[in-house]
Amino acid sequence: MTIGLLAALVLVLAIGGFILGRMRALKSAKGDLRKLHSLPGYYGQTVALFTAVPAFLLMALWLLAQPALIEARVTQMLPASELPEGANIGLVMSDVRRIAEGLDLVIARGRLSEDDIATMRADLSDIRSRMADVGVALGSNVKPVVFQAAKEYRTLNTLAHTGMVIAVLAIALAGFGFAMLRIRPEFRARNVSESFVKVLLIGASLVAIATTVGIVLSLVFETVHFFQLYPAADFFFSLTWNPKFGGGSDLGIWPLIWGTLYVSLIALAVAVPVGLFAAIYLAEYASKKVRAIAKPLLEVLAGIPTIVYGLFALITVGPMLRDYFAQPLGIGSSSSSVMTAGLVMGIMIIPFVSSLSDDIINAVPQSLRDGSYGLGATQSETIKQVIMPAALPGIVGAILLAASRAIGETMIVVLGAGAAAKLSVNPFEAMTTVTVKIVSQLTGDTEFASPETLVAFALGLTLFVFTLVLNIIALIIVRKYREQYE
Structure with a gap:
């Protein structure tokens, strides 16, 4: 059976x-x-x-x-x-x-x-x-x-x-x-049934907690194993990433951290203004008919698979940036670049900023708007001086959530930014991120006990700490500056 x-x-x-x-x-x-x-x-x-x-x-x-x-x-x-x-x-x-x-x-x-x-x-x-x-x-x-x-x-x-x-x-x-x-x-059948359901709900919650704990512990144990084989000082302070299966590897994390932050900053520079302005328009200026059409269309971006964004970066955005910007200015000759991945990733995370910000702006009480208008303020002044300060904690949380999403992206970086681990400020050069190297170090027929493979867990733990810190910052900001209205 x-x-x-x-x-x-x-x-x-x-x-x-x-x-x-x-x-x-x-x-x-x-x-x-x-x-x-x-x-x-x-x-x-x-x-x-x-x-x-x-x-x-x-x-x-x-x-x-x-x-x-x-x-x-x-x-x-x-x-x-x-x-x-x-x-x-x-x-x-x-x-x-x-x-x-x-x-x-x-x-x-x-x-x-x-x-x-x-x-x-x-x-x-x-x-x-x-x-x-x-x-x-x-x-x-x-x-x-x-x-x-x-x-x-x-x-x-x-x-x-x-x-x-x-x-x-x-x-x-x-x-x-x-x-x-x-x-x-x-x-008392109802009491027994409801108690049973309550236990099931508690069990489901414990499964989620246990899964999180298991993920963290697996990363910690394998990271400790990695540091037993490779010096922690070289991992954290070396500026060279050059893995060689068989020995003699340089596994410095900083080129990967730099590439991750660089791509994420470009993505946020695209997503935050566009998403925030779109949220303000949809919440304060758009008619109900326009909002009913524009908001779902904007949120469609969140449902597109990341591999499709990666292909868009590889086939369209990368060659366009190379032909019209990098080569004429003499600052690059490759279609794979930080700028390519950053622009496409920024388009991908626009819905994270716009949708959340729109909901937060709409949650601001109408009485604040009416009070501002009653004092003679215009609509733009009301938005700048009343609505945005009131919605600021939630907007910052939305931006940090989008940043966490950008830091963890893989496929767009693989196809758009390349796999070169380097420290450079030229956005039209190929670079790579932590997530890309995690995939590459665990791909293929590799010896699992080697530092070149175990380094993926150290990279994963580092990425986890980065995203955790961002989420904690968002939580602190929201709790400290949150406005509660009756």
Whole structure:
């Protein structure tokens, strides 16, 4: 039974529990709803929750724990003395999983029987030929101990999956029966149902918190590992970025920080004026008809995939800047430049500034406007001297949110700014950012334990700290200068 089918079966039981629970509640009250503590639907919800929630929790925990436990068991069957010299246990386990999947496929195609796997009557060459018949490649250098581990891996997976199906169905049926037996007219079904939902909401919140903590801890642990292999002083104070897989790398972060800040500043120089002026027009000057058309069209920019913006930078903006500005002025000859990426990224983040600023300006009480007009101020004076100061904290928060978005952008920089890590003030030269180098250091067949690969986690932690600081600054500004109106 597949995972999807098992989940569907549990859902069917839960739906049936809802219907039967509701019917049992009505029957226990002999059709008189006044005798029931709660509405009939709450009794059905109680049965459905006791049926589905424990079963799905068990399934989730089982699926999380099963691979680790099985791999730990199978790894014990792979003594180093019987493996190829210098073999990596992680790569060997990859072969074990691949062979186990191949065995499943060969059995499914009828090329091999369960008895052949169980008794090993078929030798390795025979099994290899049968697997090749269905397109599963088994290398000639596979050792018998690896094949034996694959057989054990497959057996344990099958047993664990069967056990999970039995356990999940058993706990679903147990929850179903337990909830049905509790249904009586005086049973406080609404309280139980609402408490269950409250626990689920708390659990969802804890999942979000745990995910954040897990991301941070994973970055911290791998960054510590990186600094054990590479001097922290060279990472933070070197002005050269020149990774060389195999040793002798210069992994100074400052060229990447400079490129990130440079591209982000150009993007903000484009997005902030355009977005802010658009927000002021839409909130204060535009008619309802114009606003109803212009605001959705402006927000369409936020829905365009970043890869499309990157292609626009590569094909249109980059060549235009090179042909009409960089080459005639003698300050650049490449279509990939900081200016290209900055301009296109600025267009992309305009909705972040305009939409949020528009909402904030509209939130300013109309009484402030009326008071200003009553004192003889014009509309422009009211906007400059009343509305903008009142909306300033929210606008600053919107700008910092757009800055965080710009700092974390990757695809536009890859296609628009190039991949050259350098310290330069010429905006028509190719540069790169932290996010681009994170991708490049983790792309391809690389040794995960090398500093050239682990540096990606140090870069990621640095980027996380930058965006965190920006968000904290925005929060401080909003709380300090926020105006509250009755």
